[in-house]
Amino acid sequence: MSTTDAPDLTLPGLVHDLKNVFQTILDAADLLAGDPRWESVAGAIQRGAEHGQRLVRGVSQVTDSTFDFAVIAGIAVQFAGDFLRATHGPAIDFQRRIEPGLRIRGNPVGWERVLVNLLLNSVQAMPQGGHVQLTASTGEDGTRIVLADNGPGIPEEILPRIFDAHFSTKPSNTGIGLNIVRSIVRSNGGRVRAANRPEGGAEFVITLSSAG
Ligand SMILES: Nc1ncnc2c1ncn2[C@@H]1O[C@H](COP(=O)(O)OP(=O)(O)OP(=O)(O)O)[C@@H](O)[C@H]1O
Ligand SMILES: [Mg+2]
Incomplete structure (x- = not known):
């Protein structure tokens, strides 16, 4: 052969x-x-x-067109809700504040993967339930997408490693979700960073410059 x-x-x-x-x-x-x-x-x-x-x-698929971000955000939040119900997860309140008419450049499937991975991480960090907020808006510097939760936050000592492939603190996960997120965001000319919010919980901020 x-x-x-x-x-x-x-x-x-x-x-x-x-x-x-x-x-x-x-x-x-x-x-x-x-x-x-x-x-x-x-x-x-x-x-x-x-x-x-x-x-x-x-x-x-590589695409250079734009899509309606609110539609993809809606699909991703719905999927996270389905995931929660199917796994008998806790009550999570998802809030969305998307600038009306906001369009993002790139493959919408890639952005769906970004949002689903971030949403599932927040859900998995809050076994007792909590709030997750997704906001997206465009300013002079470009577009900013923020996913914030009110879970335990990310221990400072692991913050520099969470985007590494195969880094996980969960016993049965692969630890590649955030690596996928970073690759997709970078392939769209953007940046993603993680931080802990002063009021508690984790926050992931994606920035896309207006030129990108
Ligand atoms: N919202 C969050 N709150 C607290 N810790 C988080 C949050 N998001 C990510 N982390 C931490 O970052 C680690 C890496 O996340 P990542 O999504 O890459 O892998 P994973 O969720 O463990 O596994 P996988 O995504 O492959 O199923 C997690 O194991 C967790 O310790
Ligand atoms: Mg994950």
Whole structure:
């Protein structure tokens, strides 16, 4: 067998097979949605599978157009809420303050991944529940996206390492979420930094210069 006949075990091969996985989940959720008792569960399964489909389709998409940030923020917050309900998580109050009409440049799927990773980190940091606030606005210096929670915050000694690949304080996580976030933000010409808020909780600030 020549190398060109070798099965594709690389990312494109995985993307191909995952498409069938998500389609099957979507079709099964459709069946479930036909029963009023399972309608809301079916909705969560559908949204999860659609999120997965967008990830695999958008994995290598490069785009130079802009999108409506409020739409992507809404999808990401909805997904975090679905995640919470499915995992019997605590009560978290999500607030959004997005400047009306705010448009961001880049692949919306990438930004969906950024927001979902940050939101899930906040959720995982607050097993007793709490508040998460997502704000985004544009000023003279460019666009600022802030994700703030009122959890325990990030211990000062680990702050310099949290964006490193495979750094995690959670027993069963991989520790690559924030590394993905930083890569996507940088690929869009932006910067992301983490800090602790004076009033308690963690804060992630993304800045995109107007030129970027
Ligand atoms: N909002 C937050 N509050 C407190 N600590 C946080 C917060 N976000 C991230 N951290 C800390 O940063 C670490 C790295 O986060 P990262 O998202 O990269 O990995 P993870 O969440 O542990 O695993 P993964 O995202 O791969 O499932 C976390 O393990 C946690 O210690
Ligand atoms: Mg994470």
